[in-house]
Amino acid sequence: MSSLTNQNIFTVSRLNAEVRLLLENEMGIVWLVGEISNFSAPVSGHWYLTLKDSRAQVKCAMFRGNNRRVTFKPQNGQQVLVKARLSLYEPRGDYQLIIESMQPEGDGRLQQEFEKLKLKLAAEGLFAQSTKLALPEHPKRVGIITSKTGAALYDILDVLKRRDPSLEVVIYPTMVQGEEASIQIAQAIGCANSRNECDVLILGRGGGSLEDLWCFNNEIVARTIAASQIPIISAVGHEVDVTISDFVADLRAPTPSAAAELVSRDNSHKLQTLNNLINKLQARFSHYLTKNKQVIIGLLHRLERQHPTYQLQQQSQRLDELFIRLNRAMQSNLAAQSQHIERQQYKLQLHTPSHYIQDQRSALERLEQKLITSMDKNLLKARHQLSLAGEKLDTVSPLATLKRGYSISQTESGQIVTRSGDVKSGDILVTRLNDGEIRSTVS
Known part of the structure; x- marks a missing residue:
């Protein structure tokens, strides 16, 4: 049997610290869907909750710096999607999730699918600038892929008419929202490529929610855009809206009107060229950020684990736990003391002089009644005896x-x-x- 050394013997504190580092380093960031229960928000501003499903549950903590960014108030029974890192609460030896972001399950699932597809296509090189086609300097015919009744079409046509009335336009009508929209958009791109009648394509629609724009985050649409032999400008939503189509397209325009300006000529041609260069720079910078995002997040997590804030969070969580336990103990003690006082008051009421006097008065009344009854009985008996004695005396009377x-x-x-x-x-x-x-x- 091999001999033990000091390095082989763990203290509980060392074991918990080693396990925490192992969990945090190996698991990293996880996405988790679950139902909120046991939610509490102490005065410290931190949140503590349990995420559960039908078969299991896990304890979670969301510290004040992160929960300030949550746009809704969590409620018990609510389904949510959280982004968290796995950790261990060393004082108690419980493993837990440290939540960094929280969203309602519906919106969160779409955002998670968006990020997943974005990383997948980026890894395959569909966002690479080297694969993108250059826009023609002087296009003669522009194809527009959008809804024939949408405001985006009329915005594009108004800009083209104002800037370059001689530019020919071909409209490829399609749905831009709903379950069938993705297939129709892919078919419209394929149709434009097979007919090969346009120099550039504008794919666009007006703004909306993430769910409204979801057809432009479809993998089929993304791969169809990437395979197009005609340059495609993605002009989906408003400037703040970002879709997978924006990353795959040869150029992204902040709005449908901006896309029309990019393909039309006017006196500000040099400004247009500058905008194109800015857009290319933004696209390259966006690609660079996407490529290095995970590396930066990993470095940030390593920094966070070494930062004193982590220890403060642990101590703050421990303080909240002790505060809750103290509050419960005080409430329990107060309840016990209250019950003891009630019992003593009941005993005091049972032994109060008024009850004793009332009992003695009742006993005296019973004795008085008994005495009266006995006196009446003895008087009756004496009368009877006197009557008998009188009769006897009368017999011997002179x-x-x-x-x-x-x-x-x-x-x-x-x-x-x-x-x-x-x-x-x-x-x-x-x-x-x-x-x-x-x-x-x-x-």
Whole structure:
């Protein structure tokens, strides 16, 4: 068994740091579609959320400097497309996405497909300046590929009529919006090449949203433009609108009217030549930027990982997490204390003197009622016993004897005479009968 060295033994901090660098260096930038959940925006200004689908989820952070560029307010349950780099939150050991940009899923998918096709065609050389055809200095016939009812056609015709009425025009009508527009545009370019009757072609339409202009971002249209033997000027939308057709075409015009000016002659011919050179320079510069964009982004990401801002972001995220945990703990503690106070108040109410006095009053009332009932019962019993005793006493009472014809003799002092020797001559006797008394003198 091989011996261990200090280099073989990792601390947790070192392991997490190594894994973070491995994730960031190997994965780079990723595009991700998912549903927002657990969205929170603390006072720090950073956003924290979870992106999920039906089977999995991943934690995400979007720092204040990046989320300021988001044009909508994220909501839980919303489907979004994000551009992010994979990283690791070292204090907790959780891998997460650091979001750099966020778009609603619909617009984001179109933009992602646009960037994907742009990189693909650029890698194949379809944007290379060396493959582009030069515009004729004095074209005699111009072909216009656009909608026959669109404003772009009338703008082009107005400019051509004003600048060079002798210039012949051939219109190749086609749809410039919708699912079938790409096929019709490619067919119109093919038709113009097969008839070979024009010196230059203008492919254009008015402005619109990315979805409205999507037929000009079609790969079939791009390859048809690249294969054209007739020089093509792309004049799609307004100056700020950019399509794949602009990169593939031999020249890009900011508007349909500008394209008409490029192919027509007037007294400002030298200015036109200068504009052509400027357009070529812009096209070359755009190609150069496209070619080196990924290299620059990679260097920027490397710089960001070495920049103190990254550590500040980590610490800021940790601070937000601790703040949330503290807030939850305080709320939980307050809830527990509130419940304890409620229980103590309930116990206090149960032992309050008013309840005790009320209970004692009720008990006293019960005892009073019980005493009254017992007194009534004892009084009734005593009355009954008294009645019985009275009846018994009546049976032995002298009065009862008197009723039967007997009498009682007493001296005036009240002494009962039971023997003849108890009286002497001249004493007054009181003889008590049942219905009265007789007074007599002893002789």
